[in-house]
Amino acid sequence: MxxxxxxxxxxxxxxxxxxxxxxxxxxxxxxxxxxxxxxxxxxxxxxxxxxxxxxxxxxxxxxxxxxxxxxxxxxxxxxxxxxxxxxxxxxxxxxxxxxxxxxxxxxxxxxxxxxxxxxxxxxxxxxxxxxxxxxxxxxxxxxxxxxxxxxxxxxxxVLLSREETYADINPIRLNTNGVSAFISIMRGCDNMCSFCVVPFTRGRERSRDAHSIVAEAQSLVAEGYKEVTLLGQNVDSYKWASADGTEQVNFAGLLERVALVSPDLRVRFSTSHPKDITDEVLYTIKKYPNICKYIHLPVQSGNSRVLELMNRTYDREWYINRVKAIRRILGQECGISSDMIAGFCTETEEEHQDTLSLMDFVQYDYSYMFFYSERPGTLAARKFVDDIPLEVKKRRLQEIIDKQRELSLLRNQQDVGKIHRVLVEGFSKKSEADLQGRNDQNKVVVFPKGNYQKGDYVEVLVDSCSVGTLFGQPIK
The missing domain is CATH 3.40.50.12160 (Methylthiotransferase, N-terminal domain)
Structure with a gap:
């Protein structure tokens, strides 16, 4: 780490x-x-x-x-x-x-x-x-x-555009494993989170033509790719309409269109915003087996007052409601990850504890964890004083990391004894006698190579785990 x-x-x-x-x-x-x-x-x-x-x-x-x-x-x-x-x-x-x-x-x-x-x-x-x-x-x-x-x-x-999506450009795939690829579905962000520079550096939200996204997915399948990740700063706010108004596609509709490209094409997406993720999206994920049962749902803080200062436009109760909907519709096995910021302006010890208690409630599979870093030009930099001492930020961040390690191990232990469908991405980092890939919940799974190769789907019985990895044996 x-x-x-x-x-x-x-x-x-x-x-x-x-x-x-x-x-x-x-x-x-x-x-x-x-x-x-x-x-x-x-x-x-x-x-x-x-x-x-x-x-x-x-x-x-x-x-x-x-x-x-x-x-x-x-x-x-x-x-x-x-x-x-x-x-x-x-x-x-x-x-x-x-x-x-x-x-x-x-x-x-x-x-x-x-x-x-x-x-x-x-x-x-x-x-x-x-x-x-x-x-x-x-x-x-x-x-x-x-x-x-x-x-x-x-x-x-450095001019920002209200129209540019690069929809007509066929990307040259860089650093690819030949198995997974990114498809950008939208650009920019309309959320004015007080700590974030993205709306100022990437401009307003623009959704890409749905037909061009599907065509890119089809092209990737033809080239042998097995997995795509639909990218946007806030994918749930994707909204495209044809020029003549006869077609209107929201994110749930786009997910369905991409899932229908091929039953062997895994579909992932990132990032979701808690204020926008809908039950319609969740039911679409449930409907199609090739849409991965994994959602990155950044919370940033577990305290409602801090969330309001961050201008996240939801509170703790709203976030918990969305997590309950995920568990109700997609089941306990659906993977959930998050982003968290320790030591945001004026955060108290009690409010920090609210973040830890929310982590216990959700049981995140993993998280991306930061201490607050003031960015010039943001709303927070203009309105609030960065008043939490660095040593306090570091200590709170360490407590969040320690909590997440506990939860990651717990969630991985729940996967032991179960069979997971793994898409092979290549050799394990430690040995070419083993392969590694990811399961539906986006977790790394390592297993003996046998006769399998990159791009194969393999059923793996998980028999052990670490904080960050599942280990198992392939089931023929």
Missing amino acids: NSLLTDIDFIPEAPAQPEACETKVTPDQNTGRLRKLYIESYGCQMNYSDSEIVSSILAKEGFDTTSDLNIADVVFLNTCSIREKAEQTVRARLRQINALKKSRPGLVVGVLGCMAERLKSKLLEEEKLVDMVVGPDAYRELPNLINEVDGGQRAVN
């Missing part, structure tokens, strides 16, 4: 969610194109999905991707602003790349994504760390912006 000196932690083996901070580098793609593109993607799945769009746009302009920074012609850092540590990491990395640039003056360096709008002037003019700053709605302009830099100019486009 990450050190408490960072501002994020999660149970080991938990799959990355849009709030989790990771870094991924473009793989090598050698098709003989003249220039090499290198992208480091930070933060969330939406950023990784955006990097696939960027690679597709630039492939048409003569770029292959490379994993070797030293041979790249253009270097992009696709950035995250959700935590202060993420921005610090990007700045440090830019300084390293600029040291390389001194020996390669023709190297183009740019920042994409969420840091672009917020820090454009500092990055371009004050610190002179980059040649180009491009926001998440301006990727179609990348060829022109690169040409500007090639001509000796600095380039910037």
